[in-house]
Amino acid sequence: MNKPVSVDSSSKDFKEWLAAIRRDIHKHPETAFKEKRTSDLVAKLLTEWGLKVHRGFAKTGVVATLQGTGGEGRSIGLRADLDALFIEEKNTFSHKSCHQGVMHACGHDGHTAMLLGAIRVLVGNPNFAGKVHFIFQPAEESEGGGRVMIEEGLFEKFPCDAVYALHNAPGLPAGFFAIRPGPMMAAGDTWEVSFTGTGGHGAMPHNGTDPTMAAGSFVNSISSIVARNISSSDSAVLSIGYIQGGDYNSPNIIPANVVVRGTARSFTPENRDMLERRLGTLSTQIAAAHDCKAELTFTRRYPPLVNHKKETAIAAQAAVKVAGSENVEDEFDPIGGSEDFAFMLEATPGAYMLIGNGEGAFVHTDTYDFNDDILTIGTRFWVSLVETELNGKVL
Ligand SMILES: [Zn+2]
Ligand SMILES: [Zn+2]
Structure with a gap:
């Protein structure tokens, strides 16, 4: 099932596969630098798909590279975060956290699933020029896992011309995309x-x-x-x-x-x-x-999260391709929260995109849950971004 064959990212099977992975990660949350099971799960899938997996950056970080079939080109990095928070989950559904006092209350389970989904699609059809580095980072929430990965040589070993991240946003309509050039988070x-x-x-x-x-x-x-x-x-x-x-x-x-x-x-x-x-x-x-x-x-x-102008335009363009211009806001208001990805944007050009999680509880609350209905469009955004950045046609 997980072999590198062409995958239909709009099929029901694919959607269910994504949701199953997302719920499995949700059920087994792990906090900063202890994302052992999650890291193993990601590495296992990447290995099954034929990718060479690098492990050990910031303890539990996982990085893998996919070379496109279109020859030489730019190198870009796509980041997802692996960690959960210290919150006692109040939800009662079957994928509720089985670790007391720990919960995926920021949707990093969904971020990891969406990037895995994109990798599965891209591995089956790597029709682009250049390479994509997939970066799964630990400890986004408060310990600066992204900073540690950079200090340990992430961008020396995996040089990136641009780096991107995608975070869900409760309150924004499901599947709506929002970004802004310049300062976006505090x-x-x-x-x-x-x-x-x-x-x-x-x-x-x-x-x-x-x-x-x-x-x-x-x-x-x-x-x-x-x-x-x-x-x-x-x-x-x-x-x-x-x-x-x-x-x-x-x-x-x-x-x-x-x-x-x-x-x-x-x-x-x-x-x-x-x-x-x-x-x-x-x-x-x-x-x-x-x-x-x-x-x-x-x-x-x-540090403040400052989106680079050119990469912000590329990310917005990629979102328009999958969601339509009526579902993409490219002059979104800055947000007072902070984000570890800011360190990566200090080190290399890039942009941080939000995807609406729909109505429901806010992140960092005990009844929050990532919306499985946006897994597919989030995955398609990543693929669209690779196509836009690296001159490909995958979807
Ligand atoms: Zn958070
Ligand atoms: Zn988060």
């Missing part, structure tokens, strides 16, 4: 400011310095960063998620240290730098005004 960074003074007796604050005053003033001031330092045509977010100082049982003691932690979201490298710089200036200067000290730790987690 940088997701965390920051921490530690305010230090002397603290002291709550009844005699004049004998010491009070970091709580500095922290309070700082908390009230950070909204000025987005309001006054970011252009009105851009957007950015600074939010505080944690404040800690003193001991609950000692309200009569002024603490010597107060810690404020938060998240920073921005859509361009320049604004990212601006948020970091202004958090540092405000915290240290406000602390100084209170005879205290402040130290900022700004941890850069995921």
Whole structure:
């Protein structure tokens, strides 16, 4: 059944095969760098289809290459993510997670199935010039598996002229495609400011310095960063998620240290730098005004996801071919979430496409499920992208 013969990607059999794979992965979710079973499943299929499989990038990453029959040409990379999240699934259907507290709540089961579907079609009819590298990455959610693959030499071993990813989007109509050139998803960074003074007796604050005053003033001031330092045509977010100082049982003691932690979201490298710089200036200067000290730790987690113009147009064109122009939005609004694929787009040109998952629960919620009805069109998008990029006719 899995031999490299020509496959009809619009047949009922193919759709059922895709859904069976997707549900099998959904039922056996695995989190960052532990995607052993999923990685084995992918590698087994690729091997059955005659591809040479490279394993081991970022522990569980799988990469394979398909050379087209049309001779030399460009090399492109198609990425799918393998990992699940730490969420207890509340769904009751038969493919519900069998791993307690772990769930495919972001649809990476569907992403993996769609790319496998595309590979199966392409292997049966590799009618294009150049090569396609299929990249199955671990740990998209929070551990930066894509970054680790790059650090371990992904693009040296598998050079790509362009790289693409496809992610489902609940709320967008099923099978609708959305993309935009330029910044599409935010940088997701965390920051921490530690305010230090002397603290002291709550009844005699004049004998010491009070970091709580500095922290309070700082908390009230950070909204000025987005309001006054970011252009009105851009957007950015600074939010505080944690404040800690003193001991609950000692309200009569002024603490010597107060810690404020938060998240920073921005859509361009320049604004990212601006948020970091202004958090540092405000915290240290406000602390100084209170005879205290402040130290900022700004941890850069995921960079902004910035789509490259030419590749965005190619991806949109590929989507129009399978879904019609009325089902493709190529000037979609940027999204405040973050995505590990941003590292790949820093390393090489490319684009990140969304595919509507239809109505239903949002990603990262305990009742979410990937919509099996979009598996076929997602698969056809990938094939169409290969045709568009590499001058082929596969479908
Ligand atoms: Zn996610
Ligand atoms: Zn995701």
